[in-house]
Amino acid sequence: VLFALGFFSLAGSAVAQDVAAAKQRMASRQSEVASLKTSGAVGENNRGLLEVRRSGGASAKIVADENSDRGVLYAEVAKRTGVSVDDSGRARAKQIAANSAAGVWVQKEDGSWHQK
Numbered sequence: 001v002l003f004a005l006g007f008f009s010l011a012g013s014a015v016a017q018d019v020a021a022a023k024q025r026m027a028s029r030q031s032e033v034a035s036l037k038t039s040g041a042v043g044e045n046n047r048g049l050l051e052v053r054r055s056g057g058a059s060a061k062i063v064a065d066e067n068s069d070r071g072v073l074y075a076e077v078a079k080r081t082g083v084s085v086d087d088s089g090r091a092r093a094k095q096i097a098a099n100s101a102a103g104v105w106v107q108k109e110d111g112s113w114h115q116k
Helices: 002-028 030-039 059-081 085-099
Strands: 042-044 050-052 105-107 113-115
Touching: 002 030, 002 059, 030 042, 030 050, 030 059, 042 059, 042 085, 050 059, 059 085, 085 105
Parallel strands: 042 105
Antiparallel strands: 042 050, 105 113
């Protein structure tokens, strides 16, 4: 029993470290993401993920890295709240869209894109 409790404690600690690491990586690339969004190269889709709208440069790598880290966070929120990861991302997408700067491309729930 103690072994099992220790295992779950370590597992919880590992998840917390993964979430913290994801947040740190996201913070370190925040200015790059903001620049890509402002330029129109990427937009915020309706699943809470970045999407390349105009390829070129390092945008695909930055988008992939950002989306991977967002997935870690959405999975943790989903686990804590009892919703699916997809629902967690879609809820975050609404927040992101509402808080996006003017000119940023955002995807509506129906899948259409518009500039805020």
